[in-house]
Amino acid sequence: MIRHFAATLMALAVVTATPAEATPSRIPAADREVVFTADGTTVYGTLHVPERRAGQRLRAALLLPGSGPTDRDGNQPPGSAPDTLTQLADALDEDGIASLRFDKYGTGRTGLGAYQDHPEELDYPAFIRQAQTAYKTLREQPETDPRELLVVGHSEGAMTGLILGSTVHPRPSGLALLQPQAIRLLDLVTLQLKDQIAEATRQGQLTPEQQRTVNAAIDAAVNSLREHRPVDTTDLLPAIAELFESFQGPNARFVDSDDAVYPPDTAAALRPGTKVLLTCGTNDAQVPCATTNALTAALRRADAGGPGRVTLPGVDHLLHDADSPDTLASPVVDALRRFARH
Template identity: 35%
Template sequence: MKSPVRHLFTVLLATALVAGCSSGQQSAEQRGWVEDEVSFTDSSGLTLHGTYRHHGDDPGPAALLISESGQTDRNGDNAVAGPVGNMRQLAEYLSDKGIASLRYDKVGTGKTGLGPYAQRPADVGSAAYSAGARAAVRYLAGRPGTDGARISVYALGEGTVHAMTLADDIEPDAPKIHSLGLFQPLPGRYLDIISARVRVDVDAAVQGGAKTPEQAKTVLDAWAAAVAEARTRGTAPAKLPDGLGAILNAGNVKAVVEADGIDPLALAAKLPTGTPVLLTCSDSDGQASCESVRPLTASLKHTALTVVELKGVNHVLRDDPSDNVANYAKPGPLSAQLVTALDTFVTK
């Protein structure tokens, strides 16, 4: 049986979402919206493939959609959770609001694949994902149907980190980001999030009689030492108790340390003052509970921030209070609570 900590790590590194053709998609296509298969190249030489959903070349608002972490493709489909499709549904929703969109297969997913990383897959980490996002938003900004003053970015989970890097980008060719949608965002540094979950699980084991206090201390001490080793030396212990070696090991330590080096609170603090930001959290989301994201919302206080506390909504933005990964790929619409929030936000 998979432990709760391993479950959390699996979802953090590889979350997902997809569903069938919705009535919104059908009505949008009736009004002339089309989906083009497109490609563009990032700074590493990787060719990324995506879907550009648009309505002709008359300039209008456009949005970049960034999927969850790990092996999650342009539609939100994930190698672990299966076909979820929430990002495709989000694109359909936006076209109903007159907003063109670009969604893309991140490195290691879909048609994009590993490219130049094929012989060094361990090098795929946050820097590679950020490079892909930078290339994607520049491609979107260069489309004739994109109004450069109305580019928004919508992202889920760890994708929100890369969304914020785009809004913080000060390179001369960086498009200005008008607004950000941060859905169930990563609320802190990677290893801090994992450490908090380890403590919760170990405490529960003690309360339930599955561990003695002495055994719990051994586990917590071993994990704390592993985190310190990863952060200071970039290495991982050969063995860790309680299956924690599946979370941090020699094979993934490089990517984990790279992700851990990014502080979402620092990124949020650097966003341009007054940027419209929609942030969602949920009482049913074990990765982005409303309590856990409060420090992030504090770092966003200088923006035009809207916080929406969802009820009974899972991590893939559907109504499911269980937040069970096994349910992520079940067909269903985006939560009506999210849609209601977006109805107002997209007009800003």
């Protein structure tokens, strides 16, 4: 009887102890504001941390927005609110990856910061330094594993991420270049404008002769910008003339310094074996797949790891398709998951 009672106690002890060991405490997913300083400017961001075990260090990704006044969520209020970066953070959460996104210069709570009184001095290297400081901030968070850091950039942010890939420490274990700016800025602008002019000609809004005249004026304007000469807007359509006037006005330093970067050259400095995802969407009019050819080849020469370039059928520049006009298209999510698990 005593032996039976003792055996029963032992069995109860085992049954009682096992669940406590098998189900450690979990901390729910949460967002918190993160503040850091870059070049004298206070920068505000959001750190998203997925559900995790107490004390667990997670893989973590720095999220970088596209061009223009795009804030930490991937929006340009009030006119555009696709929530691109918020949705990327949610997608990465599904694979247990934390993320940091921030309001870059000219957006959100950060604003122009130290450049408030002289915005014309804001150049592209300032955005690179801001992103490098954000990467360091992510590395130092108590929930992140500094050995497993990723950079996920969209459009211009992908080009910035490519630069970070060879300039930050520790080097990122992976880069996701989503619909990247993969050629020089003014070459990309030229391509986009000429496509719009061609479409206007197809619709009968311009004659073929007018198309040739405007295209030649665009080429001349780009040459003038690169040679730091005044742009002649005589043969440009009003909207295009206004664009080039802004390029040689307050935005001149930024345009000149951004245009100086040729992403395929930047790829050569990556650490061999760095895993890289490069996406292009077949419905992306802003960054056509053909513009990523040279960068794709450069990544191969640099011995970058996979998954490499992934073509996204029916996906546009904002990572949407006809089935998902307001959320990340399923091919985008699939590509991210493949990247996260590669």
